Amino acid sequence: MGNTAHEPKHTTQDTTNVADSVPEDDRLESYRFHLPEAQIAQHPSPERGGSRLLVLDRSAGTLTHARFADLCDHLPEGCLLVANNSKVLPARLLGVRPTGGKVEFLLLTPLPLLEELPHASAGRDGVRDDADGWRSVPAEGLLRASKKIRPGDVMDFGPHIRVEVVQPGDFGRSAVRLHWRGDLRGLFLEQGHLPLPPYIRRENTAQTEDAPEDRDRYQTVYADDARLGSVAAPTAGLHFTDRLRDRLAATDRQWAEVTLYVGYGTFSPVRCADIRQHAMHREYIEVSEATAAAIRKAKAEGRPVVTVGTTSTRTLEGTVRACGEVRAFTGWTDIFIKPGYRFTVADHIITNFHLPESSLLMLVSAFAGRGRVLAAYEEAVARGYRFFSYGDAMLLL
Known part of the structure; x- marks a missing residue:
């Protein structure tokens, strides 16, 4: 579950059949x-x-x-x-599924866009607020888990952030609803990890802590x-x-x-x-x-x-x-x-x-x-x- 989690193995198409007409x-x-x-x-x-x-x-x-x-x-x-x-946002979160399995989430939607979304109560794709102080917005992210991710799955990332899968996509990229309670920026800064490039490997292979x-x-x-x-x-x-x-x-x-x-x-x-x-x-x-x-x-x-x-x-x-x-x-x-x-x-x-x-x-x-x-x-x-x-x-x- 390290920092290589979200990037598929580097494979390219066979180029032997590329037409000679291609510059x-x-x-x-x-x-x-x-x-x-x-x-x-x-x-x-x-x-x-x-x-x-x-x-x-x-x-x-x-x-x-x-x-x-x-x-x-x-x-x-x-x-x-x-x-x-x-x-750079510490955009990588480590959490658990309801079954107890480990899961990673990397927020791809720029944080300022989520913070600036207007409050709204109507519309499936809009911003929602409930009586318990939770806020919900549509977002995009990369998900990796030990078992297949399906629409409707909900993962907890600490007591104040959860991710609900709307539609899984290719290479782990998924449309999600991001739910949180409190200051979203502060939550990521407090518990998020830097999404280092996949070719940088640290001794702490699970990347549960960021190197100073x-x-x-x-x-x-x-x-x-x-x-x-x-x-x-x-x-x-x-x-x-x-x-x-x-x-x-x-x-x-x-x-x-x-x-x-x-x-x-x-x-x-x-x-x-x-x-x-x-x-x-x-x-x-x-x-x-x-x-x-x-x-x-x-x-x-x-x-x-x-x-x-x-x-x-x-x-x-x-x-x-x-x-x-x-x-x-x-x-x-x-x-x-x-x-x-x-x-x-x-x-x-x-x-x-x-x-x-x-x-x-x-x-x-x-x-x-x-x-x-x-x-x-x-x-x-x-x-x-x-x-x-x-x-x-x-x-x-």
Whole structure:
């Protein structure tokens, strides 16, 4: 019942029958690379900001090995950095079924959406309150139990939270009704566990307690308490320290923030041999008018926009797709960025090293070119870089 519980075994479709007419950039097999398991970072670097930085310059065709702490030395002057300020919720609950069997629940609906739902007493899909102080809302989550989960099943997660199954779905994802009594945010903070990525394994394999290092280091230093609700960290931001941000502020580089509540789908591999058939998971995003104005101003003045992570990139590109321009926006995006996509906002990207066959690898391949990115990954493997959430970083210029 550990942190790998909610992600199915990584299997992909047989690609041998993919038609020759499918462009190479659209073939799933084109996004495979060799990575020794020892280079999958299981712990953060000893000090925040102590990670390495691989700088890929697209125009010069060069790779530079650096330290993330020296990021200022490699960023364009006058650039605007845009970061995702969402905060990871301890969204993983451990509970029991009425029969006594163990069960896990991972809340997928962004917490602020549940907190902001209006009170209502009518409608099967609305919010309900009863005389005993219990509140009930529709939600989505991942469930794992020792026996098959069926509609109508009810699981208890302590005395003040219970989950009622509405409709089980694929890979453990289910429509549920979440019942609670008291402060929902406080309940998750008190008894929830961090939903670490499935490739991070701790000595406490059941993950009944969070490691102190994860409670601190699996959050960015600029994570906003009011934006608590992600089920994964925007990992490119994990490298930033207060000292580095102060150094950036002392230069002519500017800083702005957006919000994307990172969903668990970020860890799911693409399973279509022809990636054009892939249905992207959707995530909730927020772009303030202040951030939109800062981006418009930077663009008008010819100053580059540097997105901190694929989540910030998807937020801004998704906003343009929804609105036709960069402006204030709140809503869902399911934008799938792959080679052939034309970027409208991001001029440069700070990012981590991503999983083989993942939509995130496809995004950076769209930005810098698949061949160039995979060559950089090969170099990073040869040089002993650390990969994935707690790993090292790249700057794509």
